[in-house]
Amino acid sequence: MKKHFKLAALSLAVLSSTAFAQDSSEPEYKNWFGISGLYYNTDVERPTTEVLDDGQGVSFEYGFRFTQSWAARVEFTALELDYVGGSSDDGEMVGVDALYFMPNDAWYLFGGVKRQSVGESTTLGNIGIGKHWDIAESVKIVTEIATYHDFGEDYNDYSVKLGLAIPFGKSTPSAPKDGDNDGVIDSKDQCPMTPAGVRVDATGCSIDNDNDGVLNSVDQCPNTPAGTVVDAKGCALKDADNDGVVDAKDMCPDTAAGVKVDAKGCTVFDEETVEITLRVLFDNESSVVKAPRDPEISEFAEFMKQYTNTTAVIEGHTSAPGSEAYNMDLSEDRAASFKEVMVDMYDIDASRLETVGYGETRLLDTAKNAEAHRVNRRISVTVKDTVKVPEEK
Structure with a gap:
């Protein structure tokens, strides 16, 4: 029967404290001094020389509120426990608790340790739930239910407290809440889910629905797509x-x-280096360009047309067989022959093309075989320039 009473009382305290919760504005918090009457119920399994019954006491507490949610207190209780049969025994209970207050001080949880000396001394761990009821600015009613556990003897006692708390000290109001961080506190915010960065009016609602920088009151095109450049209207x-x-x-x-x-x-331009290299091979002892419409030659001509400020040096070369004088003349003829192709067939300005012959002095392959001779019979030309090109987005 006692256990049922205790559970019912605990449930009633939780429900009633929630029902009487304050409005949405956070209360100010202070330190407090309290005095309360205590009903104390002992566990029938508690090992004593005589069977303990219920008891009562007077409790004095000092509480220190160091944040909106957290507090601590010290408590002294003058306690009298009754024995079955009519006798009683006086003693005391001293301890400390940590308290956690729910938002708006709807109720609080606490836990701590107590040293009880009634007949014999024991150390108890305790947890509980309570509420400070506002009846005036300087007075609060205290209600609490707690349970005490002796870990050594493994028994549980219970208590119910009713009293008064006197707040004192400098009050410290908490900052009003602004859930969407738009500068309008939640209690006044009629649009509580405003996206970050949106300008709002005094009610917390957007003053520029399409976020184009023009206020709703003067925006003649209120649904402009995001990123569109708009005028004053x-x-x-x-x-x-x-x-x-x-x-x-x-x-x-x-x-x-x-x-x-x-x-x-x-257009914003950037500088870029462009380059093209061409090599054309010739038959033995020949300076005739065999395939003047070859794709690589056409590509070279297009490059010269695209980058009109470029100039080119056409280098003529021969293989090793033959006299040095003969090879020198042949290399110059090959360079001149390729220049004629560029000028006559591709309309490249002759002043942009210079020719030079190197004879057999710059062999690509020094071997003395047919393949080496083939790759050495050539002209080569490299064009490089730094040009301005548009930057891409």
Whole structure:
């Protein structure tokens, strides 16, 4: 019967404390001094020389509230326990507790350790639940239910407390909550889920629904797509080449797609090194370009046309057989022959092409066989230039 009473009382305390929870504004918290009456119920299994019954006491406590949620207290209780048969015994119980207060001080949990000296001394661990009820700014009613456990003898006692607490000391109000961090506290925020970075009015609601920088009150185009450049009325500005610079400010209105532009809408260029190398082989003792329309020769000509500021040196070479004088003349003829192809067939300006013969002085392969002679009968040309190219986005 006693256990059922204790569980019912504990449940009633939790439910009632939740029902009487304060409004959404966080209370101020202070230290307190308290005095309470205590009903103490002993475990029938408690080992004593006489059978203990219920008891009562007067409790004095000092509490220190060091954050909105956490506090600590010391407590002294003058305790009288009754024995079955009518006699009683006086003593005391001293201990400390840590307390955790729920939001808005709806209720609190506590736990600690007590030293009890009634007839004999014992150390108990205790946990419980309680609430400070506001009846005036300077007075609170204290209600608590606690259980005590002796780990050595393995028994449990229970207590119910009712008393008064007197807050004192400098109050420390907690900061009002602002769940969406828009600068409007939750109690006044009519739009509590505003996305980060959105400007809001005094009620916490957006003042620029399409986030284009124009307030709703003057925005004549309130649903502008994200990223659109708008005018003072919130309507999109024209950008014919879609480079991010409106036509009114675009000094280069036909910018190619996909390239970076500056604040005036003109292409931003970067320097880049371009290079092409060509090698053309010749028959033995011949200076005739056998395949002037070869794709590699055509590609070289296109490169020269694309980069019009470039010039080229055409180098003529021969294989080792033959006299040095003969080979020198042959190499110069080969270079000149290739220049003629560039000028006559591909319209490359002759002034951009220089020729030089090296004869047999720069062999690619020094072996004395047919393959070595074949690769050495050649002209070679390399063109390199630093040009400006548009930067890509």
